[in-house]
Amino acid sequence: MTKVDYSQKIPNNVNLSDDRRLQRALEAWQPAFLNWWDELGPDGSTDYEIFLRTAIDVSAKGWAHFDMVKMPEYRWGIFLGDKEEGRKINFGAHKGEDAWQEVPGEYRAELRRLIVTQGDTEPASVEQQRQLGKTCPSLYDLRSLFQINVEEGRHLWAMVYLLHAYFGRDGREEADEMLMRHSGDEDKPRILEAFNVPTTDWLSFFMFTYFQDRDGKYQLSSMAESGFDPLSRTCNFMLTEEAHHMFVGESGLGRVVQRSAELIKQHDTLDIRQYGGIDLATMQKWMNFHFSICLDLFGQEKSTNAANYYNMGLKGRYHEMKIDDDHKLDNDFYLVPEIAGNSVVLSETGALSSINERLRNDYRDDCQRGVDRWNKTLSTAGIDFKLTLPHTAFHRNIGTFANTNTDLEGNIISQEEWDANIDKWIPTAEDRAFVESLMIPVTEPGKMAGWLSAPARGIHGKDPDFEYVQFH
Numbered sequence: 001m002t003k004v005d006y007s008q009k010i011p012n013n014v015n016l017s018d019d020r021r022l023q024r025a026l027e028a029w030q031p032a033f034l035n036w037w038d039e040l041g042p043d044g045s046t047d048y049e050i051f052l053r054t055a056i057d058v059s060a061k062g063w064a065h066f067d068m069v070k071m072p073e074y075r076w077g078i079f080l081g082d083k084e085e086g087r088k089i090n091f092g093a094h095k096g097e098d099a100w101q102e103v104p105g106e107y108r109a110e111l112r113r114l115i116v117t118q119g120d121t122e123p124a125s126v127e128q129q130r131q132l133g134k135t136c137p138s139l140y141d142l143r144s145l146f147q148i149n150v151e152e153g154r155h156l157w158a159m160v161y162l163l164h165a166y167f168g169r170d171g172r173e174e175a176d177e178m179l180m181r182h183s184g185d186e187d188k189p190r191i192l193e194a195f196n197v198p199t200t201d202w203l204s205f206f207m208f209t210y211f212q213d214r215d216g217k218y219q220l221s222s223m224a225e226s227g228f229d230p231l232s233r234t235c236n237f238m239l240t241e242e243a244h245h246m247f248v249g250e251s252g253l254g255r256v257v258q259r260s261a262e263l264i265k266q267h268d269t270l271d272i273r274q275y276g277g278i279d280l281a282t283m284q285k286w287m288n289f290h291f292s293i294c295l296d297l298f299g300q301e302k303s304t305n306a307a308n309y310y311n312m313g314l315k316g317r318y319h320e321m322k323i324d325d326d327h328k329l330d331n332d333f334y335l336v337p338e339i340a341g342n343s344v345v346l347s348e349t350g351a352l353s354s355i356n357e358r359l360r361n362d363y364r365d366d367c368q369r370g371v372d373r374w375n376k377t378l379s380t381a382g383i384d385f386k387l388t389l390p391h392t393a394f395h396r397n398i399g400t401f402a403n404t405n406t407d408l409e410g411n412i413i414s415q416e417e418w419d420a421n422i423d424k425w426i427p428t429a430e431d432r433a434f435v436e437s438l439m440i441p442v443t444e445p446g447k448m449a450g451w452l453s454a455p456a457r458g459i460h461g462k463d464p465d466f467e468y469v470q471f472h
């Protein structure tokens with residue numbers, strides 16, 4: 001079951017040819033997808049040959065094949081993780097029952113909504129990153145961008161397969177809608193806010209892949225726990241691809257910090273903009289912005305939707321089975337932030353309605369690990385500067401803090417204080433113009449832009465100076 005059949009028009013490991021109706025429906029969606037890729041995928045890249053990996057099998061080891069590929073010829077397909085015989089629903093009201101192989105009728109709307117929300121983010125990210133290829137800091141980085149783009153395209157295929165295979169006519173309509181909403185479109189925007197923010201420079205791209213793809217990790221992990229088995233198996237395989245996206249973010253930001261540290265030492269000043277480096281204060285502003293918009297992706301602190309998803313057995317918690325409790329949560333509590341006077345306090349709330357907050361906290365702790373690593377680079381270089389994640393109440397647009405101004409430490413402040421300080425906290429137009437001024441494309445094999453250091457090693461055993469992208 002794990003092998004992917006590449007002889008088919010749509011490569012798959014789900015025996016698509018056994019279901020002619022489904023196969024025809026997906027083959028009818030395929031040209032719409034390719035049109036969308038052509039119009040809103042990486043701009044101007046049609047003829048490039050790129051050292052890309054393609055899935056050939058869904059096992060944890062050795063699933064990838066590397067080759068020089070033109071992106072429009074990439075074989076997007078449908079891959080589900082292996083089926084676990086006898087799998088049960090592990091949480092919520094149906095705990096202990098057999099996992100569903102078909103959509104549970106009473107939860108159809110909720111399940112479809114989760115799948116649509118997930119699916120919508122995938123083409124959104126490709127649209128957001130559409131212009132970045134023109135300003136790549138190296139061929140190595142350009143390859144990473146395109147690898148991520150084709151895989152996000154495949155993740156869209158994964159959700160579209162679920163919609164087509166399990167939801168009939170309205171599933172097909174939702175699949176069509178995926179290609180009609182567009183990132184930043186005034187009339188038909190993408191569903192979640194952070195997916196409507198354009199990614200215009202490579203510092204933002206590395207922030208995106210560090211922070212926003214990590215939301216993907218936590219959401220996909222929670223849906224991999226799902227009692228709806230096809231969703232669980234799909235998410236499990238998507239997670240293996242997601243790991244590389246986060247690697248691109250973490251190592252990319254690590255290389256920026258490394259290079260900035262070198263310039264700071266060399267010129268004995270934190271003010272390295274004049275030497276073509278990204279100063280740490282600028283990096284901090286980018287972090288404040290991206291971390292805060294990604295916190296919104298977890299939804300409200302207290303959410304009936306999330307409680308329902310959990311109770312219904314559709315979406316669990318991160319690593320549900322590693323948590324030592326009854327996995328029903330009817331009588332459990334969780335600490336959720338609330339505003340009390342001028343400060344943020346933690347208040348005991350029912351664990352079911354706090355599911356989003358718990359996931360956000362798991363996410364925040366995971367984000368901190370990379371920050372600690374970059375700070376180690378700085379302290380090892382003897383630089384007295386510490387990057388920090390802002391408080392979770394800072395610059396929020398969803399939930400408890402949506403209409404509240406706080407500083408980076410989470411102290412509630414007045415509108416005047418906010419206005420007086422915001423330029424110090426998140427990127428200004430001038431900061432963006434500065435970072436954009438550094439985005440001069442570097443396309444000679446082995447050469448690297450001056451604002452980040454070279455990667456420690458290349459891709460799949462190749463040297464860092466391998467010609468990862470060939471222009472024709």
Ligand code: BYC
Nearest residue numbers: 117121125192193212213216219296297299300303305306
């Ligand atoms: N923007 O009860 P609440 C990825 C809405 S990233 C706009 O808290 P819920 C990727 C909400 O819809 C992972 N609206 O909502 C990364 C609701 O609307 P209604 C994507 C928002 O459902 C990089 C209302 O506010 N996957 O894969 O508990 C590159 C009440 O909110 C937002 C998923 O998100 C927002 N940020 O939580 C490529 C998983 N937040 O009902 C890919 C699927 C909330 O009043 N989605 N609202 O009309 C979910 O699990 C949930 O929909 C959410 C929201 C966690 C997003």
